[in-house]
Every structure is written in structure tokens, then in C-alpha cells.
Amino acid sequence: MSHFTSFEQLQHWLDKRGLFHMDLGLERTDKALDRLGLRNPNFAVAHMVGTNGKGSTTTFLASLCAEHGAKAGVYTSPHFITIRERIRIGRDMLPPTFWVEQANLVMDTTEDLGLTYFEFLTVLAVQMFATTGVDAAIMEAGLGGTYDAVCSMRRDLLCLTPIGLDHQAVLGNTITEIATDKAGAMRKDMPVFSAPQVDEAAAVISQRAATCGARLHTDLPPLPAHSSPSLAGPHQQTNARLALAAWNELSRRLHIAPDTTKEIRALGTAFIPGRLQHISGLHISNNPVDLLIDGAHNPHALYALQKALPAMNFHPDAIVFACLKDKDMQTMGPLVRSLTHGPIIVPYMDAHERTADPEVTARHIGGQVQTAPGLARALEKAAQSGGKVLVCGSLYLLSEFYRLWPDQLDTTPQE
Structure with missing residues (x-):
């Protein structure tokens, strides 16, 4: 049948x-x-x-x-x-x-x-x-x-x-x-x-x-x-x-x-997308950007990311972060804030009914934090802050990134 x-x-x-x-x-x-x-x-x-x-x-x-x-x-x-x-x-x-x-x-x-x-x-x-x-x-x-x-x-x-x-x-x-x-x-x-x-x-x-x-x-x-x-x-x-x-x-x-x-x-x-994936050579709104993409969306993963960044000599000038509303943002907020001295932009994710309210997420993070209507606008804001941008959080946020740059979904690791 x-x-x-x-x-x-x-x-x-x-x-x-x-x-x-x-x-x-x-x-x-x-x-x-x-x-x-x-x-x-x-x-x-x-x-x-x-x-x-x-x-x-x-x-x-x-x-x-x-x-x-x-x-x-x-x-x-x-x-x-x-x-x-x-x-x-x-x-x-x-x-x-x-x-x-x-x-x-x-x-x-x-x-x-x-x-x-x-x-x-x-x-x-x-x-x-x-x-x-x-x-x-x-x-x-x-x-x-x-x-x-x-x-x-x-x-x-x-x-x-x-x-x-x-x-x-x-x-x-x-x-x-x-x-x-x-x-x-x-x-x-x-x-x-x-x-x-x-x-x-x-x-x-x-x-x-x-x-x-x-x-x-x-x-x-x-x-x-x-x-x-x-x-x-x-x-x-x-x-x-x-x-x-x-x-x-x-x-x-x-x-x-x-x-x-x-x-x-x-x-x-071995290669899997979205795990400390380093992407260089992108231009966002005419700004050259060195991107690091990681699906750290819980406290344990954020601790691992916190240790990994210095080991990779990657110090983000800005961060784009978003997560689902069932996450422990009281614990995760300070961890996200500790990853950069620059701004943190929280975009709205329209792909999911469990998306956290960006304003609520931003309040938990504090510091130089702002919101954006979507990932594309968040990346534009982040790119204005310097060359190194970290995109991390929900795998649904990463999904939106790969919809913008599908060629990065299946590629060999970059040196």
C-alpha cells in the first residue's frame, strides 16, 4: 500500500x-x-x-x-x-x-x-x-x-x-x-x-x-x-x-x-557541524567575520565551551546566543556573559514554539546585551563589534545559521 x-x-x-x-x-x-x-x-x-x-x-x-x-x-x-x-x-x-x-x-x-x-x-x-x-x-x-x-x-x-x-x-x-x-x-x-x-x-x-x-x-x-x-x-x-x-x-x-x-x-x-566549528572568510554586511559555531545549550556544554575558547585562542568580540525556554538561564546567563567582554545579541528564533522570549533571556545574561528580530540582524550587529563572533546556544539557532549558509553544513574541518 x-x-x-x-x-x-x-x-x-x-x-x-x-x-x-x-x-x-x-x-x-x-x-x-x-x-x-x-x-x-x-x-x-x-x-x-x-x-x-x-x-x-x-x-x-x-x-x-x-x-x-x-x-x-x-x-x-x-x-x-x-x-x-x-x-x-x-x-x-x-x-x-x-x-x-x-x-x-x-x-x-x-x-x-x-x-x-x-x-x-x-x-x-x-x-x-x-x-x-x-x-x-x-x-x-x-x-x-x-x-x-x-x-x-x-x-x-x-x-x-x-x-x-x-x-x-x-x-x-x-x-x-x-x-x-x-x-x-x-x-x-x-x-x-x-x-x-x-x-x-x-x-x-x-x-x-x-x-x-x-x-x-x-x-x-x-x-x-x-x-x-x-x-x-x-x-x-x-x-x-x-x-x-x-x-x-x-x-x-x-x-x-x-x-x-x-x-x-x-x-x-571526523566532522560534525555545529561543534566548535570554525568558519573564516565570511562577510556580513561587508564586514569580514571569523565565526565560531557551537551548540552549547546547557550549563555542562557552556562550561566546556568556556574552557575550549582559550585553548583555541578564540576570544569573541561579540556573541549571538539564543535558547529554548525550558533551559536553566539563571545558571547559563552568567556563563554566557563570561565568554566575551563585548556585546551579546539575543535573536528571536521563529522556527520553534519552545523558543525563549529574547527579552527574558537578555535579562538573565545582563551586561552589554541586546535583542534582535532574527539571526541575520543579530549577525549584522555582532559583525560591527569586531572580527571574531561566537554563535552558540540552541541547535535550532544553528539550524537557522545553516539555512543562511547551507554550504557549511557538510564540509571538511578548517585549519
Whole structure:
């Protein structure tokens, strides 16, 4: 049966599902994957769970797979311009016609289940990866861990990236509560690799592993000598080491011998947009601008950004910042203000119903702060303050940037 005749129709149907509609539980995804025969797929599965660093760790691991000749399916969120960014083979998006064909197959089997937006995309990703014959799938959690839809399938390993405060309305108000939800993704005998965690999260992870019988590894391997991860910032060293730990496990399952030369090349060429992405050579209103783009949208990520800027010798003359209204701006405001001695411009984001009121955000930041009706005007104001501009905050703000400069969405890292 042809439920969708075009990619645009599929996208419209997904939009009506509600991007942020949640109905916690695994029953629907369990049934969907059972009907498709994909609960126990014929490829290896690595599950990425945590607050920050999931996308970067996924990117490093996908690059390690590619360099060693393994075909890796990559499932991430959110997207910047098109949902096709969420389901890829390596760095390559799949054709719109293939999306329609595979979505129709999923709908034929699961239409009565009422899958949410994220559940449908997760099931669709697994279906696409099975059809394209991947060797491994790297699946990034959408939110939390216990009820993440990826938990409905057999997983061969779990990576826990650094856990911090975010999405408190859903996951809990403390690190302990949030870590408890994320650690709920562990299963008996599952290899679990954890990045260094704050004490509260570490205690929860250790207890959960002991209770469920997971095999927890907290000593990450060192990076190969002379390696230099392509993603900027001290925190990316940790993400690269976590990916390397996952690769050591994944390579055994794929019967691939790790190669140090290939590992160095993989870590040195990985790319993901919006993570301390340095863009030079742009002109905004005839002003040459040196841009740094980063999706730091919670306190943990802003602390990492605070450490990364001096290490990169990037001292912003101005900042463009915006976030969603569920963020902890009482904590984040002073952090944003500490990143520059120059002006901070808060634009209105028209792409999202959860956008914070720029005036409210500006009051939390204080100092030389002003608002703008949109990103384009905010960038014009920032460019008048000097050559170095930092754009940071919500990934939806970054989405608006990439709509203005789509060529920056898929590019190689700049020196």
C-alpha cells in the first residue's frame, strides 16, 4: 500500500506527529520491530546515551568504522535542515525516494500502533540499515535512556557520554535522577563504556551496572600517539577516547583488526557541524567575520565551551546566543556573559514554539546585551563589534545559521 507518494508528503505526515510529542514506554517500538523482524538485527549496534557529546562520539566512531572498511549506519538527532540528516550511511544521506519506499514498508506493518515521531524514525532507521546491509549501526538516544526507543532492539554495546543537567522537566531535577534514567539503558552482560562522570552520576552508573549485571568500563584507552582529533576543544579528547573504546569492542564483533594508522586518520578527519566549528572568510554586511559555531545549550556544554575558547585562542568580540525556554538561564546567563567582554545579541528564533522570549533571556545574561528580530540582524550587529563572533546556544539557532549558509553544513574541518 502506498501511504506516501513523495518525500514532502512523508515529511508533512511526520511534522503532524509532533516533533516533541512524547509517550514514554517501549511497547509500541517493541511491537513494531517484532513485526518487521528487526528486534535482533543482523548487524552490530552501538547505543549512545548521555547529556553532551553523543553526536561527537557517534561521529568519531562512524569515522573509525569507515576507515577500517566497515559500512556504518548512523542515526542522530536533531537535524538542521532536513530529516534526511538523521539517518545516514557514514556521512552520506539516503535518497528521498528510498525514504519514501522504506517508510511505506514500515507503515504497512505498524500503522495501527500510533508510533510517535521519534519512535517512527527509530524504526525507520533500523529498517533502512537492514535494507542497505550495514555492518554496524551507531544509534544516538533521543532523550534519556530507560525509555529510549533504541532500547527495543538488541544492542551490542552502550556508550555513556558525560551526564549533566538538561531536560529536567522530563528526566528529573537532579544529576542523580537524570543519571538514573540514562543508566536504565544498561542490560545484563552488555559492555558499557562510560566517559568520566561527576560523582553523583558515577555512583548511579556503578550501582546500576552492578544491579543489572552489565560489564562497566570506566578506564578509556589513550589516544594513539601523534593523533589529533579534528573536532576542537579539550572535551573532544574524551569523546574521541570513548569512541575508541567502543571501536575496540565493535571491531572484535566485526572481526576487524584495529589499525593505528587508520585510527589516527579516522579521528583526524571526523566532522560534525555545529561543534566548535570554525568558519573564516565570511562577510556580513561587508564586514569580514571569523565565526565560531557551537551548540552549547546547557550549563555542562557552556562550561566546556568556556574552557575550549582559550585553548583555541578564540576570544569573541561579540556573541549571538539564543535558547529554548525550558533551559536553566539563571545558571547559563552568567556563563554566557563570561565568554566575551563585548556585546551579546539575543535573536528571536521563529522556527520553534519552545523558543525563549529574547527579552527574558537578555535579562538573565545582563551586561552589554541586546535583542534582535532574527539571526541575520543579530549577525549584522555582532559583525560591527569586531572580527571574531561566537554563535552558540540552541541547535535550532544553528539550524537557522545553516539555512543562511547551507554550504557549511557538510564540509571538511578548517585549519
